[in-house]
Amino acid sequence: MQSMLAPLDASRRRRVVAAAAAAVAFAFLLVVLPGPTRNPGALGVAGAVGVLVVVLAASWRCSPVLARVGTPAAFIALVALLIDSGGGTSSGYGGLFLLPMLWLASLGSRQELVLGFLFVLLARALPLRIVGEPRYPSSAWRAAIVLGAVAVIACVTIQELLRHARVRGGQLAERAVALEQARAQLEEQNRQLRDLDRLKTEFLTLVSHQLRTPLTSIKGYLELLTGEDGEPLTPTQHRFLTTADRNADRLTTLVNDLLFLMQVDAGAIELHLAPTDIGELLHSTLASAAPAAAAKGVLLAQEGAGPVLALCDRGRIVQVVEGLLANAIKFTPAGGRIAVHGLRVVGGVEIAVSDTGIGIPPDEQEQLFDRFFRASSATSGVFPGTGLGLAIAQSIAEAHESRIVVESTPGRGSTFRLLLPAA
Numbered sequence: 033m034q035s036m037l038a039p040l041d042a043s044r045r046r047r048v049v050a051a052a053a054a055a056v057a058f059a060f061l062l063v064v065l066p067g068p069t070r071n072p073g074a075l076g077v078a079g080a081v082g083v084l085v086v087v088l089a090a091s092w093r094c095s096p097v098l099a100r101v102g103t104p105a106a107f108i109a110l111v112a113l114l115i116d117s118g119g120g121t122s123s124g125y126g127g128l129f130l131l132p133m134l135w136l137a138s139l140g141s142r143q144e145l146v147l148g149f150l151f152v153l154l155a156r157a158l159p160l161r162i163v164g165e166p167r168y169p170s171s172a173w174r175a176a177i178v179l180g181a182v183a184v185i186a187c188v189t190i191q192e193l194l195r196h197a198r199v200r201g202g203q204l205a206e207r208a209v210a211l212e213q214a215r216a217q218l219e220e221q222n223r224q225l226r227d228l229d230r231l232k233t234e235f236l237t238l239v240s241h242q243l244r245t246p247l248t249s250i251k252g253y254l255e256l257l258t259g260e261d262g263e264p265l266t267p268t269q270h271r272f273l274t275t276a277d278r279n280a281d282r283l284t285t286l287v288n289d290l291l292f293l294m295q296v297d298a299g300a301i302e303l304h305l306a307p308t309d310i311g312e313l314l315h316s317t318l319a320s321a322a323p324a325a326a327a328k329g330v331l332l333a334q335e336g337a338g339p340v341l342a343l344c345d346r347g348r349i350v351q352v353v354e355g356l357l358a359n360a361i362k363f364t365p366a367g368g369r370i371a372v373h374g375l376r377v378v379g380g381v382e383i384a385v386s387d388t389g390i391g392i393p394p395d396e397q398e399q400l401f402d403r404f405f406r407a408s409s410a411t412s413g414v415f416p417g418t419g420l421g422l423a424i425a426q427s428i429a430e431a432h433e434s435r436i437v438v439e440s441t442p443g444r445g446s447t448f449r450l451l452l453p454a455a
C-alpha cells in the first residue's frame with residue numbers, strides 16, 4: 033500500500049507544512065474563546081507539541097513516513113492536551129480530532145489511517161477511563177463513538193475516492209502518452225506523404241515536359257506527310273496517319289492538362305480579370321465547337337441575346353466553356369441538343385451548358401470534379417477521356433471564387449452552371 037503513495041513534489045510539501053501550521057494556529061485561536069477552566073501547564077506542553085506538529089510536517093523530504101504518521105499523531109496529542117487544559121469533555125475541542133483523520137485519509141495508506149483511528153480512540157478513551165468524572169463524564173463515551181464512526185465512514189470514503197482519482201489519473205496519463213505517440217506517428221506519416229507528393233509532382237512535371245518535345249516533333253512530321261505539300265498518299269496510308277495525328281492530339285491534351293493541374297497545385301494560376309461580354313464569348317466558343325457538333329449530329333444553340341458583362345479572365349472562361357461543350361458533345365447521342373446561355377441573374381452572371389445526353393448517376397455527381405474520376409455512364413460506354421477536364425474547369429472556377437454545379441438525370445441530360453461576378 034505504502035508504495036502506491038505518490039511522492040510529494042516541493043510545492044505540495046510546502047502546502048502540507050502550511051496546512052499543518054494553519055491547523056495548529058486554528059486550534060490555539062480557540063483558546064482565547066471563553067470557556068471552562070484552563071490548565072496553564074497543559075497549555076504550555078500543548079504549545080510545544082504544536083511546534084512539533086509543524087516540524088514533523090516539514091520533515092517530509094527526509095522522512096515521508098515520519099511526516100505522514102508523526103504529524104497527525106502529534107496533532108492528536110495536541111488536541112488531547114487542549115481538551116484537558118480546557119476543562120475536559122466540555123472544552124469543545126473534540127471536533128479537532130477530525131483534522132488528523134482527514135490528513136491521513138488524503139495522504140496516508142489504509143494501515144496508517146487505521147493507526148490514526150487507534151490514536152484517536154486512545155486519546156478519547158484514556159481520559160474517560162483514567163481521569164473520569166467530573167471532567168470526563170461517562171456520557172462522553174456516546175459522543176466519542178459517534179465521532180469515531182463518522183470519522184471512519186468519511187475518511188474511508190475520501191480515501192476510496194482519492195484512490196479512484198489516482199487510478200483514473202494514471203489511466204489518463206497513459207492515454208496522453210499513447211496519444212502523443214500517435215500524434216508523432218501521424219506527423220511522420222504526414223512528412224512521408226508530403227515527400228511522396230513532392231516526388232509525384234516532380235515526376236509528372238518531368239514526364240510531361242519530356243513528352244511535349246517529341247510530341248511537337250511527331251505532330252510536325254504528321255502534318256508534313258498529310259499536308260498539301262507532302263507526297264501523294266494511298267487512302268489507307270492517309271487513314272493511318274490521320275489516326276496517328278488524332279492520337280497525338282489526345283496525348284498533347286493529356287500532357288497539357290497534367291501540366292495545368294500541376295500549376296494549380298503550385299498556386300501558379302494567374303487571372304487577368306477584365307469586364308467580358310459573356311454573350312460574345314459563348315458565341316465564338318460555340319462557333320469553334322460547331323464542326324465537332326455537326327460531325328456528331330447534335331444541335332448547338334445559344335439562348336439569350338445582347339451583351340452580358342462579367343468580371344473574369346476571358347481566356348480561362350473560354351477554356352471552361354470549351355471543356356463543358358466538348359463533354360456535352362461527347363456524351364450526347366446524335367439527334368440531341370446542346371444549349372448554352374449567359375444570363376444576368378441575382379448575384380452575377382450565370383453561364384450554363386445543357387445537353388440532352390446520357391446524364392450522370394446521382395450518387396456519382398459529387399465526385400465528378402475529382403481528378404481522374406469518370407462516371408460509370410462514361411466508362412461503360414465507348415467514350416474516350418481522362419477524367420481531368422472537369423477538375424481543371426472547377427479549379428478555374430475556384431480561382432474566380434466560384435464553383436461549377438451540376439444537375440443531371442440519367443438518360444435525359446445534364447446542365448453545368450457557373451456563376452461569375454457581374455462587371
Ligand code: ADP
Pocket residue numbers: 359360363387389390391392400405406407408409410411416417418419420421422423446
Ligand atoms: P472526361 O470527359 O475526360 O472523362 P471530365 O473530367 O471532363 O473527364 O468529366 C468527368 C466525367 O464526368 C466524365 O467521364 C463523365 O462521366 C461525366 N460527364 C462530364 N460531362 C458530362 C455530360 N455532359 N454528360 C454526361 N456525363 C458527363
